[in-house]
Amino acid sequence: MREGKRTVQITRSANGTDATDTHRAAAGRAAPPAATPAPERSHRELAELLERVNVVAVCESNDMRNVGDHWSAAGRTVQWVQRLGGTISLYEAASFQRLGKHSPLQGKLVVVGGSGLVGPGRFESCVESIFEQRPAAVALWGIGHNVQAGVHRDPTSGWRRRVLKDGVTRLWPEWLARADAVGVRDWDAGLPWVPCASAMLPVFDELRDIEPEHEFVVLNHYERGIDTAQARAAxxxxEHLTNNTEDLRGTLARLAAAKVVVSNSYHALYWALLLGRGAVAVEPNSTRFHGFRWPISYASQADWLIAVEHARPAPEALDQAREANLEFSERVLQIGRSLGLVHPREAVNPGLGVPVDPVPGA
Structure with missing residues (x-):
């Protein structure tokens, strides 16, 4: 394990952007406007999707505005979950609650995750609603803290304890205890560590050995720009990208083409580590950026170029992330088999990820 913390106008912590735009963004320019959100499907459409499956994968959303959130879903990254299940959004799952005993989630193995779903607000409310719909079992796969407002760090326990405006302190919400299997992406946080399931994707094996062409690449969240004026002046x-894209393979290839990834997007930083690259988080705006197992650098808009010089890779990250996901995959699969929701003779390799095809025209 690398050193814990170092200060050089920036802090490296041993404890991540979501993806990129397929276009090369002008340096320093804010990301393009988000794509139109995908409409939620009707209950009739969803019922038809789920009536023939026993496994339901619940993702943060179906939008492709954020490539990281899209590919954090176990239903898109883990082969057996994709093959045996149907994938719906968190909001679609929550909407079933009004159907009462007719909810399509009743009696199913429901796999929720990944993404930063833990924090006061609509994400937590949606997840809680799933437990009220009488699923056979619920697995929380690679979810994590994501608190942005009304919270500060507790100096006695670090980022993991949320000290809210009303003075209430809590580590994890009580609803996690209702799940049959829990794996959180935050390291050393009092619960089993299972980072984002996108680590299972075989595309990482293809791209890790790419020889970097650039010292660094900048990938900013489509809602928050990164100031590159200093780097351009020097x-x-x-390359300067955003995470507003459908092209995961192209995004990962462009991250792999640099020694260091500079980003304010969680998944871009996480993927940088999995690719064996250094990672610099620019003005992290949420607790989600402080739960990495491996060292990353933290910087402001003014000094991230300095931080690039001190960012170091974590060559062990991909193997460690996959090992944790494999163990969790085996556990969730066993739950499904024990409940009769996955046939005992069904041929399943719990360690296989989903192949990622190139996006036509990208």
């Missing part, structure tokens, strides 16, 4: 050669 004549640095780099």
């Amino acid at each position: 004549g640095r050669d780099f």
Whole structure:
């Protein structure tokens, strides 16, 4: 394990952007407007999707505005979950509560995750509603803390304890105890560690050995820009991307083409580590950025270029992330088999990820 913390106008912590735009963004320019959100499907459409499956994968959303959130879903990244289940959004799952005993989630194995679903607000409310719909079992796969407002760090326990405006302190919400299997992406947080399931994707094996062409690449969240004026003034050669894209393979290839990934998007930082690259988090705006198992650097808009010089890779990250996901996959699969929701003779390899095809025209 690498050193815990170092200060150089920035802090490296041993404890991540979501993806990129398929276009090369002008350096320093804010990301393009988000794509139109995908409409939620009708209950009739969802019922038809789920009536023939015993496994339901619940993801944060179906939008492709954020490639990281899209590919954090176990139903899109883990082969057996994708093959045996149907994938719906968190909001679609919550909407079933009004159907009462007719909810399509009743009697199913429901796999929720990943993404930062833990924090006061609509995400937690949606997840809680799933437990009220009488599923046979619920697995929380790679979810994590994501608190942005009304919270500060408790100096006695670090980022993991949320000290809210009313003075209430809590580590994890009580509803996690209702799940049959829990794996959180936050390291050393008092619960089993299972990072984002996107680590299972075989595309990482293809891209890790790419020889970097650039010292760094900048990938900003489509809602928050990163100031690259200083880097441009210094004549640095780099690509500037956003996470507003459908092209996961292209995004990962462009991250792998640099030694260091500079980002304010969780998944871009996480993927940088899995690719064996250094990671610099620019002005992290949520607790989600402080739960990485491996060292990343933290910087402001003004000094991230300095942080690039101190960012170090974590070559062990991919193997460790996959090992944790494999163990959790085996556990969830066993729950499904024990409940009769996955046939005992069904041929399943719990360690296989989903192949990622190139996006036509990207």
